[in-house]
Amino acid sequence: MTSFGDLLGPQPVLLPELPDVEDALADNQDPVQVAAAHPTASLAWAQLAEDALDRATAAGTDLDGASPIGHDVIAAYAFARTGYHRGLDLLRRNGWKGFGPVPWSHEPNRGFLRAVGALARAARAIGESDEYARCLDLLEDCDPRAAAELGLD
Template identity: 80%
Template sequence: MTSFGDLLGPQPVLLPENTDAEDALLDNKDPVQVAAAHPTASIAWAYLAEGALDRGKNEVNVDTLAGYAFARTGYHRGLDLLRRNGWKGFGPVPWSHEPNRGFLRSVGALARAARTIGETDEYARCLDLLEDCDPRAAAELGLD
């Protein structure tokens, strides 16, 4: 049985740790430098996106658009890693597994940015993706 109770569904994807990037961010290293050193680490892009969106203050401005771009990069880097780890475009990506959070946080940041710039279809798509990955992810990201 999968972690979300679907007997026939795919097993949850548990991404591998990226300890170098994760440790650098936990040590308060500049996320710009972490993303440059570890461009495949969704967590670094999520940090950059969240910081830019916080500076953007839910207004349409350069920070919000930068947050959108950072979030989209983290999202795509996460999709690449998910696919390399057996994800077929659907199925559980549990929030409880820390290495999955870079991808999930990037999707959440993309949702925030899309909502701010009025891209309602993208906002809804991101919320649907979070729900499909882990029903608790949107709430954990403050998107409920």
């Protein structure tokens, strides 16, 4: 049985640790430089996306899709999409078939999940409601707790 209670479902994917990336970000190194040094790391792209969304919010942008869109929201969308795609590549290399558990509780999975969450927020901000819904569905499929952990509940 998988950790999510599905007797017939795939086993959870547990991505490998990326200690160089995790340590660099924990040491407050510039995420731009971390992403440049580790372009396949979803965690670095997720950090860039979240930072851009935070800047947009601090500048008064309401991310509900009603506010005028600035550079930071578009940058967040691009960063998050890059992290999402890099995460899909890594998930597939680690046995994921396009569905099934990617547990939030396994910290190395969080870079991908955070990128999906940031993509959802940025998609909603630019009025891309179908993409927002797809991201929420993906998070639900990966781990039913993920959206709440990312403040998307």
